[in-house]
Amino acid sequence: MAKAKETEQKLIKSRKRVRDHGEVFTPDWLVRDMCDLVAAQCADVGTRFLEPACGDGNFLVEILRRKLAAARALVGGRTDTARFRREAFRALTSLYGIDILPDNVSACRANLLRTWAAAHNAKLRRGARWAGCEQSARFVLEWNILHGNTLKPDGSEETPAVVFVEWQWTDDVVCGTEERLSALLQEADADSLFSVRDCGNVIGPLPYWMLGGELPAPERSAPAEPPMPPKLRRFEGGMAEIRADQSLQFLLAL
Numbered sequence: 001m002a003k004a005k006e007t008e009q010k011l012i013k014s015r016k017r018v019r020d021h022g023e024v025f026t027p028d029w030l031v032r033d034m035c036d037l038v039a040a041q042c043a044d045v046g047t048r049f050l051e052p053a054c055g056d057g058n059f060l061v062e063i064l065r066r067k068l069a070a071a072r073a074l075v076g077g078r079t080d081t082a083r084f085r086r087e088a089f090r091a092l093t094s095l096y097g098i099d100i101l102p103d104n105v106s107a108c109r110a111n112l113l114r115t116w117a118a119a120h121n122a123k124l125r126r127g128a129r130w131a132g133c134e135q136s137a138r139f140v141l142e143w144n145i146l147h148g149n150t151l152k153p154d155g156s157e158e159t160p161a162v163v164f165v166e167w168q169w170t171d172d173v174v175c176g177t178e179e180r181l182s183a184l185l186q187e188a189d190a191d192s193l194f195s196v197r198d199c200g201n202v203i204g205p206l207p208y209w210m211l212g213g214e215l216p217a218p219e220r221s222a223p224a225e226p227p228m229p230p231k232l233r234r235f236e237g238g239m240a241e242i243r244a245d246q247s248l249q250f251l252l253a254l
């Protein structure tokens with residue numbers, strides 16, 4: 001019955017959008033079934049996902065819900081603790097999306113923000129700290145959910161280059177490193193998309209609730225440039241990569 005009702009979900013906005021961009025949304029029941037295929041990764045707050053054609057975020061919202069449930073479980077079911085707030089924020093920073101249509105990008109950001117905010121109880125949603133968190137969440141979403149063409153990651157006349165930020169956490173402090181998608185794809189192997197590299201930190205280190213207050217929103221009108229040669233950070237033993245269990249999962253929903 002629930003399934004039947006959901007098939008009435010509006011999956012198409014206009015015939016023109018279907019023709020021009022293949023925009024047909026996946027019904028909620030199918031989103032849940034597909035997320036079940038990577039249930040363990042969805043239930044891990046830190047595992048990163050990239051939705052290369054994110055639409056209004058139906059996959060990313062479902063994954064965020066599961067990650068928020070995992071964050072709640074980490075703190076014994078409570079949503080009124082500083083630890084829950086941090087884990088919930090970390091969950092948000094782990095989700096990435098690209099869409100070619102700007103209105104879908106805005107809708108995706110708004111849907112993720114609403115889902116994230118709703119997971120906090122009244123106690124956490126008060127005061128200056130909450131205001132800082134909310135502003136920082138908007139800031140992160142502007143970096144993580146991008147207008148772009150996944151098939152032309154270096155940009156074109158119509159779409160900007162796709163440049164993500166990799167967020168690295170140490171307790172409450174976050175540091176963001178700019179990462180060009182085309183360079184990431186050139187290097188990617190099956191287990192790791194974000195390599196540990198040293199392209200210069202563009203954000204932080206800052207407490208996560210201060211991210212949005214310190215810096216202007218990203219400027220995304222840069223012309224297309226050739227991909228930067230990847231610079232890998234050197235450790236004593238040579239080059240290092242983020243472990244496979246932190247790898248970026250692809251959700252190909254096209």
Ligand SMILES: C[S@@+](CC[C@H](N)C(=O)[O-])C[C@H]1O[C@@H](n2cnc3c(N)ncnc32)[C@H](O)[C@@H]1O
Nearest residue numbers: 021023024025026053054055099100149150253
């Ligand atoms: C079939 S819909 C899927 C939307 C969502 N992933 C879902 O499953 O409901 C395809 C989406 O991809 C976007 N899109 C089409 N071509 C794209 C491209 N080259 N790069 C990024 N997004 C693209 C469309 O705007 C649309 O939102």
